[in-house]
Amino acid sequence: MRRQHQLALLATLGAIAGQAQADANGVKIGVLTDMSGVYSAIGGKGAVTAVQMAVDDFGGQVLGKPIKVVSADHQNKADIGVAKAREWFDTQGVDMVVDLLNSSVGIGVQKLGTEKKRIVINNGSGSTALTNKECSPYGVHYTYDTFALANGTGRAMMKTGARNWFFLTADYAFGQSLEKDTSDVVREMGGKVVGTVRHPLSTSDFSSYLLQAQGSGANVVALANAGADFTNAVKQAREFGIMPKQTVVGMLVFDSDIASLGLATAQGMKYTTAFYWDLNNDTRAFSQRYYKKTGAMPTMVQAGDYSSTMHYLKAVKAAGTVEAGAVMAKMRTTPINDFFARNGKIREDGRMVHDMYLVEVKKPADSKNKWDMLKVMQTIPGAQAFMPLSRSECPLVKKS
Template sequence: MKKPIKTGVFALSLLCGASAAADISDEMVKIGVLSDMSGIFSDLSGEGAVTAARMAVDDFVANEDPAFQVELVTADHQNKTDVAASRAREWYDTQGVDMITDVINSAVALAVSEVTRDKNRMLMVTGSGSTAINNEQCSPNTVFYAWDTYSLANSLGRTLTDQGYKKWYFVTVDYALGKAIEYDATKAVEQAGGEVIGSLRHPMGTPDFASFMLQAQGSGADVIGIANAGADLHNAIRVANEFGISQQQKIVGLSASMTDVHALGLNTTQGMLLVEGFYWNQDEQARTWSRRFQEKTGKMPNMLNAATYSAITQYLSAVKRLGSDDADAVMADLREREFNDLFAKNGHLRPDGQLIHDVYLFQVKTPKESKGDWDYYELVDTIPAERAYQPLSDSRCELVKRAGSRT
């Protein structure tokens, strides 16, 4: 049942069961998808996140027949922290939203996490990756669900440095995500015996990367690490190819995804190494769900889309088990669970709010190796959850200090 469109907000009500559980607030579970619907991250998330969320709610209602109603609301945060925080506060205060998800853009995620903690609701971050989310700004109300800069940068930094690419130079977007990627990749490179010989920062939404990439080329580095995402990543890699930089030095998109490979094409990205937590063709469960997603959107889902589906399904399952949408109770329940679904394999939720799960090192196929549309990856290695993520012994999260560190 669709409600009328409100200003900038699409609301979808999915009613289930004749009566709500006694401990469900407002006799309804309401989930908000707060995403970038029109900016530089919209292709990564945006309508894809909304579609995945609707699929999760539809499937949960059809398969579980819960004794409560479920409603989904969505909004565009416009990549502005004040807009995101204001929307989250409004949802919590006046619309009865119990859980918010997506929040792509790390600065946005951190702002919404603070509001969520103040309101004692829940945030499941499936779009953003800054490790500040589970370190300095960790929260008992936030689940860091899909990916983080540590798992990507650590895996790629170590792998390439071990292969002999010892000298690194970073081109980094000047906000939370980029700084976290560069920080984590630097640690991995140095621990593997390499060195970082320089870096530079660029504003988000930079239209011309020529001067940045030429300066990186002039550094003489073995690897130029691109520490940004979305349109910025695409523009930087395109410039590197146009100037022939990628033929002389290794160009690495440290947060690159299948969405980026699709946008740039195999001719531009062939041979690139990437770390992801999901690939549509990794197993039969992933293929079945992904083809359903493709029927609705015209494209295969990326890691963030799959994570949004998984997060909402796990959240609703916890609410049903408990008969309550109380944030503290749901978080406690999730911490007791092992996560194994189409997205999260061998996963569990740690005291710092990080959901750790297996991740995968892929190499992008050449055009000749690809057998058709969306056939982009060759699996190189499966990285177990406990090895992929920052160990709790290195955590800067106050919650870990309280709980007592465990690796």
């Protein structure tokens, strides 16, 4: 028992030392992302660029002290991601961690943030567990989640009369959450899930999975995966002749995916997104600046990285401290109005509520250039897009 007390005391002293270092050296932001794997085009180096842009636009300092950005590749492994975040918190004085592509990593680091009393902003993770059973007083789920994706794309496809669904799912927290949330929508609207198959992250050969989908008789083959897994599955589905006999639907799609597939392959595909670079003058202005630095238009994750970093820094300034509780209080009470969101609000469960968009990929003949890819079919108000608090399992949510 004495040994346990000693270990607890050392952990507490380490956290205090890390916070003191942060107070002395200014604000430090850690970008924890996938730099080289299946999700690297979604976040990766582009996420670091977006965060650095926000820091530079803010002025490079806050409360009279410098703002520093550090980054690391979690390799889509939760143990590596949590270990790096622990090192950042305990020895490098990192105040906030952002991006966190991959839900398993995001959940693990958010748990650590609760323990260490540090702010964790998930932009790349999709699992709704982040604002339900795994919610945190220091956690923010900013850009999208699987409930909003299912609510947007799932409902839109059901309205076309596609009743029988087959799921090809990435076998970890994100894919499982997306499959569940979409299945709930399908069944609620009178549809049926006729089959499901799960694949490991970073799968290159989808042939056996696609043969099962082809033989299922489903109207819809729903891809509950993302990044290179999604694009590889779509390309191989076309090679197998699944399209157009069955409708292949991406439940999480990014602009980088459409650029990789090309409009000839992706045309007509509908999906739900939190951001499109060509939405309005504000999105275009930010995206053109980002393009000049990276040679690509930002994904919704990269745009969310910029927006959430800027919101965090404004909260630090308003709170007059980097102390996580005070900063989170300011982040929750301050509306988010920028190129990414209008009247966005962070709820007590950590969910940042904002509008989502149902989009359709253009035909090649309707596109003016490589990045002129989408037409917006519907704006989904935030109150409709995200899970209502009445259904939340977050212990931080007060039930009436």
